Amino acid sequence: MARKIVFTGGKGGVGKTTVCANVAASLAKKGARVLVCDADFGLNNVDVVCGVESKAAYDVVDVIEGRCRAKQALVRHPDFPTLYILPSNRSSPERYVSPQALKVVLDGLESGFDFVFIDSPDGLEEGFHRACVCADEAIVVTTPHITALRDADKAVALLKSYALKSIVLAVNRVRGDWVLSGECLTPEEIGKLLSLPLIGVIPDEDRLAIGEFYGGGKPFGLLASNLYSNKKRLYDPTKKYQGFFGAVRRLIRKSI
Numbered sequence: 001m002a003r004k005i006v007f008t009g010g011k012g013g014v015g016k017t018t019v020c021a022n023v024a025a026s027l028a029k030k031g032a033r034v035l036v037c038d039a040d041f042g043l044n045n046v047d048v049v050c051g052v053e054s055k056a057a058y059d060v061v062d063v064i065e066g067r068c069r070a071k072q073a074l075v076r077h078p079d080f081p082t083l084y085i086l087p088s089n090r091s092s093p094e095r096y097v098s099p100q101a102l103k104v105v106l107d108g109l110e111s112g113f114d115f116v117f118i119d120s121p122d123g124l125e126e127g128f129h130r131a132c133v134c135a136d137e138a139i140v141v142t143t144p145h146i147t148a149l150r151d152a153d154k155a156v157a158l159l160k161s162y163a164l165k166s167i168v169l170a171v172n173r174v175r176g177d178w179v180l181s182g183e184c185l186t187p188e189e190i191g192k193l194l195s196l197p198l199i200g201v202i203p204d205e206d207r208l209a210i211g212e213f214y215g216g217g218k219p220f221g222l223l224a225s226n227l228y229s230n231k232k233r234l235y236d237p238t239k240k241y242q243g244f245f246g247a248v249r250r251l252i253r254k255s256i
């Protein structure tokens, strides 16, 4: 049976989809069979982030309404042969998808995978609930910004009402120069604040800001390993800002 993990966080735009897709690619790179289900039925974009939007023939609604079998709706990633994407309702965006209907689809698919990742929409309402009922574990994604932290805290409180085996934290968009100058909380401090084990630190990266999919990049690779290893290794976003050249980098970043 697959490990079913929801990527959630409350606040919009904190990088749930980016982290979910890239960690999935990192695991697939190591040979794991990974399904990414787009459970964002409003502003769905897992297929776009993974660069497979033109390859999708069917979606979840087609499966639920019997127009295709679940396996037919899966899109295999061209660069990662064990990575599959299940698009949300792209063909009929107005159609309501019940939490139970989505759960039935994912339960039917899980035997073919090691991991089923569920990309949750923003907010803590219906879409959040639909994504959470399908999962056994949760990864809360937040940025160090205060508004994101407040929403993450609310998300954690709600997640505790689901029968989840674990709730862990990934801090995204960390600026190493700001951490060093004390202008933002460290990922470890954020973990303590939210009382969650920290399993991933992702730096703020220009390549990610333009939506580039860099599956297998080091920070995502470490997070992926932390999902199945007891030894937790975290990416250090401050490293490139230390020492003489690091100080130069910090000055340059401050001036732009």
Ligand SMILES: Nc1ncnc2c1ncn2[C@@H]1O[C@H](COP(=O)(O)OP(=O)(O)OP(=O)(O)O)[C@@H](O)[C@H]1O
Binding pocket: 011, 012, 013, 014, 015, 016, 017, 018, 019, 040, 043, 120, 121, 122, 172, 173, 174, 202, 203, 204, 205, 206, 207, 208, 209, 210, 211, 212
């Ligand atoms: N580490 C990062 N560095 C720079 N930009 C990032 C990073 N992570 C995400 N982004 C950018 O932030 C924006 C929002 O990311 P993303 O869509 O993954 O967030 P989300 O939480 O899934 O949003 P939504 O709540 O709308 O689903 C995108 O433009 C993405 O490219």
Ligand SMILES: [Mg+2]
Binding pocket: 016, 017, 018, 040, 045, 119, 120, 121
């Ligand atoms: Mg998203």
